[in-house]
Amino acid sequence: MDANSTTLTAEKGTSLWEDAWIKLRKNHLAIVGLGLLVFLCVISLLTPWIAPYGYEQQDLLMGATPPSAEHWLGTDVFGRDMLTRIMYGGRVSLMVGFIATAVALAIGVIYGAVAGYVGGRVDAVMMRLVDILYALPFMIFIILLMVVFGRNLLLLFFAIGAVEWLTMARIVRGQVMSLRKQEFVEAAHSLGLSQWIIIRRHIIPNTLGPVIVYTTLTIPSVMLLEAFLSFLGLGIQPPQSSWGLLINYGVETMEEYPWLLIFPGIALSLTLFALNFLGDGLRDALDPRTAKD
């Protein structure tokens, strides 16, 4: 038994994932992005315990003050600590980014996998639907949805997720189409496995590379969309807060108190930066065409 396992390790080559990790590690920008992202997520999770001040803790007498030793990023017009507010805002921004992307991921992967796997007329109909949805002016629909049904966080997740799944479905469908004809899928068929098990066990895991890359690139565009809506006053509503909303407030008073605009702006841009660099790095790392050098 022991001897058996040692031979196995000895014969083991580098898998696709190990390969990708090695390549990714060489990409400094992507690693910096990954590090920053992990840091932000940890901060966001711990915010209620590590925030220096209370979220609604005001000091009206102090008012807006520039950065100082007590308030690292200054305070807003109500004397609320900006660092605290940016930390809480980041929780919402990141949460919208991750959850809406997860919605898009779930719909897109299942839809694309089914269309690509079943093929034929079903595929034609399903993809024509995607084409039609693609042509819709979605920004306008999201604005409309938020106006019609009121600003509600759940609806925001749903609306953004409903937009972003389309590209995911296309990517997965293309992958599945090419996988379907390969021998190991035929082998699974001849073993009498059910369609669902084949999709779940053999097809979906093999499409993971492009899906991971596209997911990493979807998160920043979702966060941008949320910030955009909040900026227009159609997204997150006070007392909740997000970076987009903080930027919106910052703009109103930027002549007198520029730090109220600049710090939330930096927070948002840095996060988008980190996600985009990580996504680019992952694409280079997972693309088999840039194989081992």
Added chain:
Amino acid sequence: MLRFALSRLLQAIPVLLVVITMTFLLVHSAPGGPFSADKAVPAEVLEALEAQYNLNQPLWQQYISYLGDVVRGDMGPSFKYPGRSVNELIYSGLGTTAELGFYAMLVAIFIGVIAGVTASMRPNTMQDYVPMTAAMIGICMPSFLLGPLLVLIFGIHLDWLPVSGWNQIPGDKILPAITLGTGYAAYIARLSRGGMLEVLSQDYIRTARAKGLSEFLIIGKHALRGGLIPVVAFLGPAFAGLLGGSFVVETIYQIPGLGRFYVQAAFNRDYTMILGTTVFFATLIIVFNLLSDMLAVWLNPKLRQQVRGE
């Protein structure tokens, strides 16, 4: 080519129908009508108003009559601006938004193509990294952040450029155009770099080099045409995004364009105005996607053959 354009136009009809139907249903399912204003209106007045705008008919009848109007190009009267039709309002905003979009696209294409081509000439050197890092910054800097920052720097601190209005003070179009164009410049830079890199490795470029052509001629005459195809394909969807961007930029700089009208109409529950602008935007986007597809076919001989072969 004609057949290709026609078949694409035919495909656009169901898309438009879906847009109109979805918007119609959404707007009509909204809680609170266009006349549920702050002041309480007497019941008779409300009834008279609703009768005037056909709001008392069953929904399907309103839908059918609206479809008929749209086909004839009549978007109906505006609920919030009495006496003005949606057509008039769209027309008055369109010129401004089109001009803003045009300047923004000029900024985007000019900066984007130059940066992308420069980067592609010496890949993986400083000449590549510097413009591409700048492009990444452009992508990560949303217009609602870039706009206020530009205003803060160039409008308020340096006091070089006007910060609001449109067509009133000379130079008031510069900041809006840059704000709207920067994000697209960044995407175009990335796309043209990728496209050029692919083209520059092909045989016909090697032939051109072997003939001893100058680098300027090789890039300008031979490589650009093929290398910019991804950029051309991007222009159609970019146009759609540009409209979305105009919501923000027109709000920041207080420009009386379509984007601001739309946001206001949405806040005011101006039924016909929302319906009208949505249908109008959708048509525009579809037309521009079609145009950019046709341009891509015209630029790429391989695609041209495929289209003819059909």
